[in-house]
Amino acid sequence: MTGTAGQDPVEGLPTPVDLLGDALPEVVADCRAHVGPVTGISRLTGGNVSHVFRVEGTRGSVILKVRTAVFARIPSLRTDPAFIADERRALDVYGALVPSTFPRVLAFRPQDHAMVMTDVFPDRRTYEDRLHERPATVDELLCLGATVRRIHQATKDVQVAIRSQGDLWFRDHTFDYCLRGSGHPALDRVCEELRAQAPQQLVLGDLAPKNLSLADGRVTLCDLDNVHRSRPLFDVGYLLAHLLIHHVPRPSFLPVLAPTLLDAYYADRPPGMREGTLLAAVAAGVVLYRLDNPMVPYALRISAEQRGRLREAMVCLLDRGTFAPEELAVTVAGAV
Template identity: 30%
Template sequence: MRELTAGDAADYLRSSGRLPAGVAVSVRELSGGVSNLVLRVDAEDRPPFVVKQCRERLRVALEWRARLDRIWVEHATLRVLGELLPPGAVPELLFEDRDEYLFAMSCAPDDSETWKTRLLRGDADPAIAAALGGYLATIHSDAPNHPTRDASLADTSLFDELRVDPYYRTTARAHPRLAPQFDALIAAMEPPIERRALVLGDFSPKNILVHSGGLVLLDFECAHLGDPGFDLGFFMSHLALKRIHGVISDEQYRRLADGFLGTYFERLGDRLGSSEDVERRGVAHTAACLLARVDGKSPVEYLDGPGREVARRSALALFAQAPDRWEFLHRVLDSEARVHPR
């Protein structure tokens, strides 16, 4: 595989016939990811587009490698979501190069910024959270049986490699007394086939772009058929972390959580089994993901030492009290925020 850079991507695009030989091209690397090279390409007389190429070694402090073919999981997921979601909600696929482990997609609007960026400056719009709840419910319930779904999405090995092992098993080694709870969560992540959702595995504010015309969802290399509770816990742990960090208030956190969860469960109904069971699993995964973002292989970068300790204590309290409803989870987090303020 030829590993592209911003400096030689234009030559690749010309030599592979993706762009004419004489066209003027500028390329710059986009920031934010740890597992892929992402390049924005601006060529004259055509809309800008993005080239995404997989990298084997992830850019984190600990040694972490992953299979290159995960990029085709993302490609397959984009194809399904492009059919399911409103126009523009995910990038449009343009071309692929299987030998070079890359594909190209449409570029988000120029006024886009990540929802993470907005949250970190205290801009916590519950309407965005509610819209995301609706999107995720549609993905979870409708994608598994969609005619464009690729058979590769039934494979959970990449999810294990990119999420279960670095997040859950690594964290369990740091907290041996919690190993049985983590083992039980892992074992339950392959529910009966009729209750499996298309789980994105990385549904977080950094992978959601906000612009004047709406939202764009990104990054799907962890997607698989599995437990919808993981996506709920992964997402909710990010909201809790922003609250712990102090960039959103307790009231803002509640409005975001209520908007997201209310729309999600209203749209989902009982199509993946009882909503109470999905809720219970989502709450359990929130505790696990919260602890994993402190003591797993990919700790959240914006918390300082005291913030990490509050997050750790909050997660351990959730494990100890084992709430099975969102309201009980919120109360535990409220209690920990009062006992261990920043």
């Protein structure tokens, strides 16, 4: 979720009344138990799959998430609304192991495909909102890297199955649209290598600035709809890719991003050469995904010319075979 669309109905998108019908009073009562008398309901923008609202009351706010049989912002894509239970399982697991970093489920209504959660963005802004205004700071990158390391360490032994379709099926599905979609053979080889590596552990799957907050000097995350089992470096490469593309308008800041984030993540256990090159390839693949995916558009504040140069630079790197994360960052800076 990336911001508030306001309390008026958003054109073309259903309201809570449309989504919940006769169940709405009970859902509002669930919210009222935590925020007091409800004073407003605002749609949050950014999510493609679920409808997300902030419910405000006299004692604070909570988040309401509702899933339907189609993607909220891509109605041509069908889905099973019962999959909201997958995210609920993920929230339970992560909340127990890394408390205060993830939303807590306050009420779950499987028959209505609705969930009420704590609001973990204290300033009501995402990190993406911040990056649109200014570059990342070194302290933020260090905090991000250390937090992701802590999350991966806390969940490395979890054996709970999260995905209704199977965690490994979802991993391959993620590879298909996020990495293999570009058609580059190097990324196909990366996917096969990641599939073969052990152990496979829980990963967040959508670790992007739109899904996290860095208010008050600490990281909080939302939207665990893509949690599955894979290699941890997928999360790190995915996050690095988003940080790089958000800094394209400020290329002088690009070279510091990769070493700062990765030093914080790996700390006293620096990655081997192969892990580093796999992570860099994942990041390059995710950059291509965000540049080129027509089905899931991603808002980037860069020109069409910059997109073209960046796309060409990523393909050239992948054609070369292997490269380090630091080389990737320098290449992005040079391309724009």
